[in-house]
Amino acid sequence: MIRDVVVIGGGPAGLAAAIEAKKNGAEDVLIIERDKRLGGILQQCIHNGFGLHIFKEQLTGPEYANRFIDEVKNYKIDYMLDTMVIKIDKDRNIIALTPNDGIINIKSKAIVLTMGCRERTRGALNIPGNRPSGIFTAGAAQRFINMEGYMVGKKVVVLGSGDIGLIMARRMTLEGAEVKMVLELMPYSTGLKRNIAQCLHDFDIPLYFNHTVVRIHGRKRLEGVTIAEVDSERKPIKETERFVECDTLLLSVGLIPENELTREANIPIDNITSGPIVDESMQTMVEGIFACGNVVHVHDLVDYVTFESRIAGRSAAKFVKGQLSFNDKSFKTKGTYGIRYVVPHRIDPLNVDDSVNFFMRVDNVYKNVYLTVKNNGQIITKVRKAIVTPGEMESVVVKRSILEKLNKGDIEFTLEEIKND
Amino acid sequence: MIKKIICINCPLGCEMEVLKDDGIIKVSGNTCKKGEDYAIAEIMDPKRIVTTTAKVIGGDREVVPVKTDKEISKSFMFDVVAEVNRHIFSAPLYVGQVLIENIFDTGVNVIATDFINRK
Numbered sequence: 100m101i102r103d104v105v106v107i108g109g110g111p112a113g114l115a116a117a118i119e120a121k122k123n124g125a126e127d128v129l130i131i132e133r134d135k136r137l138g139g140i141l142q143q144c145i146h147n148g149f150g151l152h153i154f155k156e157q158l159t160g161p162e163y164a165n166r167f168i169d170e171v172k173n174y175k176i177d178y179m180l181d182t183m184v185i186k187i188d189k190d191r192n193i194i195a196l197t198p199n200d201g202i203i204n205i206k207s208k209a210i211v212l213t214m215g216c217r218e219r220t221r222g223a224l225n226i227p228g229n230r231p232s233g234i235f236t237a238g239a240a241q242r243f244i245n246m247e248g249y250m251v252g253k254k255v256v257v258l259g260s261g262d263i264g265l266i267m268a269r270r271m272t273l274e275g276a277e278v279k280m281v282l283e284l285m286p287y288s289t290g291l292k293r294n295i296a297q298c299l300h301d302f303d304i305p306l307y308f309n310h311t312v313v314r315i316h317g318r319k320r321l322e323g324v325t326i327a328e329v330d331s332e333r334k335p336i337k338e339t340e341r342f343v344e345c346d347t348l349l350l351s352v353g354l355i356p357e358n359e360l361t362r363e364a365n366i367p368i369d370n371i372t373s374g375p376i377v378d379e380s381m382q383t384m385v386e387g388i389f390a391c392g393n394v395v396h397v398h399d400l401v402d403y404v405t406f407e408s409r410i411a412g413r414s415a416a417k418f419v420k421g422q423l424s425f426n427d428k429s430f431k432t433k434g435t436y437g438i439r440y441v442v443p444h445r446i447d448p449l450n451v452d453d454s455v456n457f458f459m460r461v462d463n464v465y466k467n468v469y470l471t472v473k474n475n476g477q478i479i480t481k482v483r484k485a486i487v488t489p490g491e492m493e494s495v496v497v498k499r500s501i502l503e504k505l506n507k508g509d510i511e512f513t514l515e516e517i518k519n520d
Numbered sequence: 521m522i523k524k525i526i527c528i529n530c531p532l533g534c535e536m537e538v539l540k541d542d543g544i545i546k547v548s549g550n551t552c553k554k555g556e557d558y559a560i561a562e563i564m565d566p567k568r569i570v571t572t573t574a575k576v577i578g579g580d581r582e583v584v585p586v587k588t589d590k591e592i593s594k595s596f597m598f599d600v601v602a603e604v605n606r607h608i609f610s611a612p613l614y615v616g617q618v619l620i621e622n623i624f625d626t627g628v629n630v631i632a633t634d635f636i637n638r639k
Contacts, residue, residue: 159585162615248575297528485532
């Protein structure tokens with residue numbers, strides 16, 4: 100079968116991209132999802148606070164997902180569940196594994212990659228010790244508790260102050276567990292402030308910065324962890340080691356975009372984001388293959404995933420209709436002085452509708468700075484920021500009219516100190 | 521009485537100090553009006569949307585996610601979860617379906633936030 104647009108992944112990015120592709124004239128849109136339902140990780144994020152930007156109200160994860168699932172059904176967009184894509188290639192051929200038909204081949208005019216991301220596990224951290232039960236990534240525990248109905252433990256230590264860890268600290272407390280502490284390797288939190296306030300402060304759960312787990316104890320079930328303070332080079336300080344009794348360790352130590360398919364198809368990847376390099380249309384460097392959401396870079400708000408995915412879906416439809424222009428009048432974006440990365444990585448002003456929303460993350464906490472956009476040493480735009488932190492994604496909007504006037508050089512994003520007058 | 525509160529209204533996360541004395545409330549450390557309002561609400565009667573799960577029988581899932589349809593006093597958080605845990609609901613369930621009406625006479629309902637199909 101030949102499809103117009105195939106979307107790989109049925110989470111928030113995939114749903115928004117598929118709807119937008121269909122709305123913009125792609126006839127035959129197909130979503131391929133490996134889970135039993137659409138919705139992706141939002142299904143297990145039963146807490147409140149999604150959708151403030153998109154719907155101007157606070158929804159839970161499943162509610163947010165269901166708004167899009169309803170729209171997918173209204174637009175009669177095709178979807179396959181329990182189906183896993185195992186290979187794609189540059190010519191947009193897809194091989195997928197299905198429960199009933201075995202391996203199937205699908206040819207598509209455009210692909211949108213929306214596989215999301217995966218949590219870093221204990222293996223990625225190299226914490227020494229045995230391998231008892233009771234060690235989970237925060238997201239795995241979230242799925243057990245919120246979707247499967249199993250409680251995973253009673254005495255809990257959370258390693259990492261990522262949002263999922265903070266939210267699980269609250270969730271487990273509400274279900275009767277004792278969450279002893281949250282440990283953060285860095286001197287600042289990697290989670291959103293509002294989650295620290297409403298997940299930890301509400302329940303008097305202590306958060307220790309510059310701390311980590313150095314040893315795992317227990318053979319069958321986790322019996323405790325040895326924690327330690329770390330020095331400025333993040334090396335554990337031996338004298339500060341202490342034992343904390345617990346039966347559960349939740350890891351919330353970062354997310355990595357899930358790009359196995361992307362790599363196998365030889366689509367160029369950005370080493371910092373671990374996601375594909377994309378342009379203003381969310382097109383990867385392989386023609387007709389687009390990407391959006393957490394597979395490109397890890398977002399902290401699903402609303403931003405939706406915004407980005409709408410661009411990808413719209414662009415995929417344009418591509419299918421032959422309306423996406425190629426004139427190679429492309430500018431690269433570059434983050435310097437405090438900016439770790441910028442997405443999109445390349446901009447062709449002629450493909451920009453009205454403006455481009457550049458997303459970026461900073462490498463440290465900075466107060467009172469200008470986030471400045473420059474080209475050829477000239478300032479294009481600058482935004483004043485009272486505070487920027489690695490835990491919160493920053494964004495800057497640049498209008499097409501400005502981008503059109505650029506003639507050479509990279510578009511540079513930097514942080515500049517605000518000098519007192 | 522002085523209480524420290526981190527504002528949750530925006531990424532700034534202002535660290536505010538709230539002084540309550542004989543019914544007079546003074547907020548400092550906030551950079552906008554929203555912060556002041558939040559701080560006062562947090563001192564007078566802090567409220568939260570409570571989300572949890574409830575047991576389901578005959579469904580394609582063992583549990584259904586639920587939430588309070590309005591904010592409820594923070595002091596009720598654990599009671600809401602305990603009350604929800606006392607119930608078992610039968611599939612099918614739909615998004616927005618009222619599962620527990622007027623919980624603890626607060627005028628707040630507990631509603632389903634996802635659909636559950638029959639097994």
